[in-house]
Amino acid sequence: MTHTSHRRGSAESLSEDYIVLMNTAIGINDEDHVPKLQGFLRIALRHNPKNIGSVTMGSMDHHKPEEVMANAHEIGHAVFDNEEAVTEVLKELKDADLGLSVVVSGIFEGVDECLEKAGLKHHTANFSLGIWGRTEKLPSDDTLEVTTMCGHALISANLVKAMVEEIKAGTKTPEEAARTLAPNCACGVFNPARAAKLLAIMAK
Amino acid sequence: MKIDREICIACGLCVPYCPMAAISMDDVAVIDQDECADCGVCLKSGICPVDCIYFEPAPWPRSLRATFSDPTTEHKETRITGRGTEEMKTNDVTGRFKRGWVGVGCELGRPGIGARFRDVDKVAQVLAKQGVEFELKNPVTFLMEDTKTGKLREDVLNEKVLSAIIECIFPIEKFKEVITALKGVSKKVDTVFSVECINRADLDGSYPLKKLLNELGIPYYINGKQNVGLGRPLAEGEDL
Numbered sequence: 001m002t003h004t005s006h007r008r009g010s011a012e013s014l015s016e017d018y019i020v021l022m023n024t025a026i027g028i029n030d031e032d033h034v035p036k037l038q039g040f041l042r043i044a045l046r047h048n049p050k051n052i053g054s055v056t057m058g059s060m061d062h063h064k065p066e067e068v069m070a071n072a073h074e075i076g077h078a079v080f081d082n083e084e085a086v087t088e089v090l091k092e093l094k095d096a097d098l099g100l101s102v103v104v105s106g107i108f109e110g111v112d113e114c115l116e117k118a119g120l121k122h123h124t125a126n127f128s129l130g131i132w133g134r135t136e137k138l139p140s141d142d143t144l145e146v147t148t149m150c151g152h153a154l155i156s157a158n159l160v161k162a163m164v165e166e167i168k169a170g171t172k173t174p175e176e177a178a179r180t181l182a183p184n185c186a187c188g189v190f191n192p193a194r195a196a197k198l199l200a201i202m203a204k
Numbered sequence: 205m206k207i208d209r210e211i212c213i214a215c216g217l218c219v220p221y222c223p224m225a226a227i228s229m230d231d232v233a234v235i236d237q238d239e240c241a242d243c244g245v246c247l248k249s250g251i252c253p254v255d256c257i258y259f260e261p262a263p264w265p266r267s268l269r270a271t272f273s274d275p276t277t278e279h280k281e282t283r284i285t286g287r288g289t290e291e292m293k294t295n296d297v298t299g300r301f302k303r304g305w306v307g308v309g310c311e312l313g314r315p316g317i318g319a320r321f322r323d324v325d326k327v328a329q330v331l332a333k334q335g336v337e338f339e340l341k342n343p344v345t346f347l348m349e350d351t352k353t354g355k356l357r358e359d360v361l362n363e364k365v366l367s368a369i370i371e372c373i374f375p376i377e378k379f380k381e382v383i384t385a386l387k388g389v390s391k392k393v394d395t396v397f398s399v400e401c402i403n404r405a406d407l408d409g410s411y412p413l414k415k416l417l418n419e420l421g422i423p424y425y426i427n428g429k430q431n432v433g434l435g436r437p438l439a440e441g442e443d444l
Contacts, residue, residue: 001273002248004309004429005398005400005428005429006314006398006400007427008316011426015424016308017427020297021293023290023294023435024294025290025294025297025298025435028294028297028298028437029297029435029436029437034337053275055275056276075293081247090432093434094434096432097323097434097436099280099296099434099435099436100297100434101293101294101296101428101431101437102431102432102434103292103429103430103431103432103433103436104294104429104430105427105428105429105430106427107426107427108426108427108428108430110428115430115432118238120432120433120434121375121405121409121430121432121433122409122411122430122432122433123295123296123403123404123405123430123431123432123433124296124301124402124403124404124405124430125289125292125402125403125405125411125414125428125430125431126292126293126400126401126402126428126429126430127400127401127402127403127411127413127424127428128398128399128400128424128425128427128428129383129399129400129401129413129422129423129424129425130398130399130423130424130425131314131315131395131396131397131398131399132386132390132396132397132398132399133390133391133395133396133397134317134393134394134396135394135396137317137395137396138315138316138317138396139316144315144316145336146381147316148315148355149317152275152366153223153241153285153313153314153315153316153366153367153369154223154275154366155223156220156222156223156224156225156245156316157219157223157316158219158220158221158222158225159221160276160340161219161220164222170441183249184245184246184249185222185249186274186275186276187275197409
């Protein structure tokens, strides 16, 4: 799963888009992992995440946070819009020593600062070399900035366009449009706060 | 995915939800079965006011569409949900990517275009010629007739999925030639693919691959993922 990779956008926009993941290693540390994932999500919720989720349950866009926590399994996610929150989450995760792998997805320079402040080191990186092949088939760049926040491609470009039209028509606010898109992302890595900002710009 | 024509009221609300744009309007909503990847977004969105969208589990090979496209479906072979593996996310524990090696993931169809396995097959065969090692727990690898050639089973080639990831590793010395080969095959596929590269940090915290990407002038995104080494037990021989 590379579902938080390849998110597109400007440095300014991506500076409000960080995801912290906790992952079990199947066959190695997956026994009794659920309380650890719940511990992670509990820590995340203390720092005003824009979304939390688990692929087995979905996100807090269509479930209460306690429901997401209660049903977390295998992998958990939390989305933040600032480096300070990520730093604090990492500090707490280091202290909690839950024993499951932690990954931070976001601008490398920003993540580096968070790691340094939290007293953590790089272990392994995943770099995106972008999109290759028949790129003429792609939707517009601004649409991709929204759709690539769901790495499983469950948010359609046509739905983004429909939401932009609704904002233009005054039948939805950007926040309402983002909340319409968000539940289609099955595991909760979509950032509705960033999406609302992007949609508002697209509707101008 | 299917639509019950007797129940559909032709409201058209489901049309924009399809990531593959496979739903159109006739006298009622119609799903192009060849273009549908069975991801289930139309059904799970709950947008249909009369619940006329339904899913009938399909026999092999069409069954691959749902297992690859719906991330809540677990691959029986790997016990992993989604399209790939844990890749670098658990590298502190698995030690899958060691120093001196690079992992490459080519996700055919991403973002949002979809892919037929015939294009996955083209890319996999090109990678195989470079002598890469395919990730054995990856569901695409399970579809290969032979991991030495990368050739996929003939009966799956026309199946369409939202995306499918080829995952492989090779020594960093091969990076330039592997990337050159990928550039070549990128002109021969009928879809897009997103490319990622994975690298274990050196003891000083730097990534040799980042240095190499800069030296070769290969552009990469300013954002990406980093495993921060909190998993336990550490992989054998791991030194943080």
